[in-house]
Amino acid sequence: MDKILCDCSIMVVDDTTANLDLLDDILSKKYEKIRLFTDGNFAFKSALSDPPDIILLDVMMPQIDGYELGLKIKANRVLSDIPIIFISAKSETLDKVKAFQSGGVDYITKPFHIPEVMARVETHLRLGKYRAELEEKNNKLKETLKSLKEAQSQLIQAKTLSSLGTLTAGIAHEINNPVNAINSSGIALGKIIRKFLALIEIYDKLRTENTDSILEEAAIFKEEISYSEITEGVEQLLRNIDVASNRTIEIVRSLKTFTHMGRNEKEAIDIHENIESTLILLNQRIKDRIRVTKHFGNIPKVKCFPGKINQVFVNILANAVDALENKINIGEPAEIEIKTSLAADQEKPSVNIEFSDSGAGVPEDIKEKIFDPFFTTKDVGQGTGLGLSISYGIIKSHGGNISIGTNRVGGAVFILNLPIE
Ligand SMILES: Nc1ncnc2c1ncn2[C@@H]1O[C@H](COP(=O)(O)OP(=O)(O)OP(=O)(O)O)[C@@H](O)[C@H]1O
Ligand SMILES: [Mg+2]
Numbered sequence: 147m148d149k150i151l152c153d154c155s156i157m158v159v160d161d162t163t164a165n166l167d168l169l170d171d172i173l174s175k176k177y178e179k180i181r182l183f184t185d186g187n188f189a190f191k192s193a194l195s196d197p198p199d200i201i202l203l204d205v206m207m208p209q210i211d212g213y214e215l216g217l218k219i220k221a222n223r224v225l226s227d228i229p230i231i232f233i234s235a236k237s238e239t240l241d242k243v244k245a246f247q248s249g250g251v252d253y254i255t256k257p258f259h260i261p262e263v264m265a266r267v268e269t270h271l272r273l274g275k276y277r278a279e280l281e282e283k284n285n286k287l288k289e290t291l292k293s294l295k296e297a298q299s300q301l302i303q304a305k306t307l308s309s310l311g312t313l314t315a316g317i318a319h320e321i322n323n324p325v326n327a328i329n330s331s332g333i334a335l336g337k338i339i340r341k342f343l344a345l346i347e348i349y350d351k352l353r354t355e356n357t358d359s360i361l362e363e364a365a366i367f368k369e370e371i372s373y374s375e376i377t378e379g380v381e382q383l384l385r386n387i388d389v390a391s392n393r394t395i396e397i398v399r400s401l402k403t404f405t406h407m408g409r410n411e412k413e414a415i416d417i418h419e420n421i422e423s424t425l426i427l428l429n430q431r432i433k434d435r436i437r438v439t440k441h442f443g444n445i446p447k448v449k450c451f452p453g454k455i456n457q458v459f460v461n462i463l464a465n466a467v468d469a470l471e472n473k474i475n476i477g478e479p480a481e482i483e484i485k486t487s488l489a490a491d492q493e494k495p496s497v498n499i500e501f502s503d504s505g506a507g508v509p510e511d512i513k514e515k516i517f518d519p520f521f522t523t524k525d526v527g528q529g530t531g532l533g534l535s536i537s538y539g540i541i542k543s544h545g546g547n548i549s550i551g552t553n554r555v556g557g558a559v560f561i562l563n564l565p566i567e
Contacts, residue, residue: 154271155179155196159189159215160204160233165256169202169233172260173267186210190218193225200271202254205234205245213241216248227277229270301519302539305532306457313460316430320397324390331383331390338380341371400426412567414447415455417486417499424459431467436480443487445497449567454540461533462501462560468524469505469558479504483553495566496546502559507552516550 156177158169166182173180181198183189186207193201201219205212212232219225232253234240245253251273252266348364400423425438432438448455463482470480485500508516515521517538522531534548541548546564553559 151268151271151275152177153179154199155181156200156202156267157181157183157189157193157198158202159183159186159207159212160202161185161207162204165204165233168258169263172258172263176264176268186212186215190215193219193228194222197225197228199228199274200267201228201230202267203230203232203250205232205240213244213248216245216250220249227274229274231266231270298519301532302536305530305536313427317397317401317427319430320426321394324393324397327390328387328394331386335380335383335387338376338383341376345371345373397426399423411451412449413452414449415452417445417448417455417497417564418442420452420456421459421484421486421499424456424463428460428463428467431464432482435474436467436470436482438482438484441483441485443485445486445488446566448497448564450544450564451540455544455564458537458540458562461537462562465533465560466501466503466505466558468529469503469507472506473504489563494545496563497566499562499564500559501562502553502557504553504555504557507556507558508550513550517548 154177156173156179158166158173158180160166160169161184163184166184170180170182179198181189181192183192186209189201203212203216207215210218216230216232219228219230226249229251230249232240232245232248232250233256234253235256240253240255242253251270254263254266345364345367348360348367351360421440425432466482470482473480481504483500483502485498485502487498487500489496489498512521512523517534518531519535520531521535522529524531538548541562541564544564546562549561549563551559551561
């Protein structure tokens with residue numbers, strides 16, 4: 147028998163000293179720590195101050211009988227897990243149901259059959275050890291699970307922030323262009339307006355001075371400032387300002403759909419509007435490099451957490467752009483196709499949103515893994531491998547599904563299925 151079991155402490159409670167002595171003789175051959183009690187109340191106090199690993203308990207005792215003491219032990223938070231083996235004489239009728247109800251795990255009968263006593267004690271000590279070990283492992287598992295969950299939510303938050311960071315960098319760039327255009331057009335318009343004012347000043351003199359000489363002066367000035375050209379220029383500058391300010395308004399409007407990022411309420415949204423917004427925000431990486439075609443079907447609004455769904459669109463579109471970098475570098479056509487439609491074959495009414503790209507596709511042997519957290523084929527610092535696992539979680543939490551396929555040019559197709567609700 148192993149050392150750990152020999153080290154176990156055993157408490158024996160029996161009002162007959164002859165029985166105590168006999169059990170002491172039997173048990174002390176293997177166990178070192180044996181405590182003997184003739185009185186149940188003393189035994190209880192001793193157990194409280196130093197809980198034993200097992201208790202052998204006589205049923206018939208004068209002060210407090212075995213059943214009662216058993217119940218008292220089971221009701222105590224410190225002692226409740228200690229296994230109790232009841233001892234009863236062959237002549238007594240042991241109420242087995244009552245014994246088990248009083249916390250007994252087993253019973254032995256007098257006169258004692260030594261190997262049986264040893265076997266039963268050892269079995270329950272072993273079971274007790276296993277139980278304690280299991281409990282300890284279980285607690286450790288619970289702790290590990292808790293810290294895993296914490297780490298997961300921190301990572302998801304970090305990834306959300308980093309997607310936002312990517313977007314913000316792009317948006318800053320995007321807004322910079324129209325704002326610069328507005329600014330330089332404004333400056334140019336200012337210069338022209340000042341020239342017009344100078345011309346008006348010349349005409350102003352008409353009221354007091356000689357008409358012909360003033361008209362002559364005005365004509366020379368008009369020549370100097372290339373009057374007809376700058377009049378045309380004004381039109382062009384005003385058009386520039388119009389285009390640029392509309393673009394800025396568009397970007398700001400797209401940003402609004404993303405300000406829902408953390409909202410905790412579901413909203414019925416127009417999926418197409420959200421895809422458009424995402425494309426505008428990713429435009430920095432798309433424009434002039436990738437051809438995006440949209441085949442938007444006639445779909446109803448979808449009830450969802452808009453910020454979360456936008457995050458999925460960003461992750462999938464950003465992956466598509468990444469997958470196209472090689473094609474762009476070697477001058478091959480880089481295309482993204484986005485399709486939406488009502489799903490026909492689902493039990494619940496739902497929509498399909500399909501993102502297809504002309505990249506190299508997802509190799510067969512990694513298809514299984516791409517939704518795993520931290521799985522990435524990108525270089526260190528290029529990808530965290532969280533985009534798809536977070537997207538998968540988001541879509542699943544909406545009762546939807548993500549599947550992956552291959553299109554006719556070998557590129558990847560990601561199909562989101564979202565219930566309409
Ligand atoms: N459109 C795609 N074409 C080809 N492979 C893809 C495509 N989308 C995803 N993958 C593969 O799936 C992997 C996991 O994608 P996921 O978005 O989870 O992480 P990531 O893009 O590598 O990193 P990040 O956390 O920055 O998104 C990618 O590294 C890539 O190998
Ligand atoms: Mg990604």
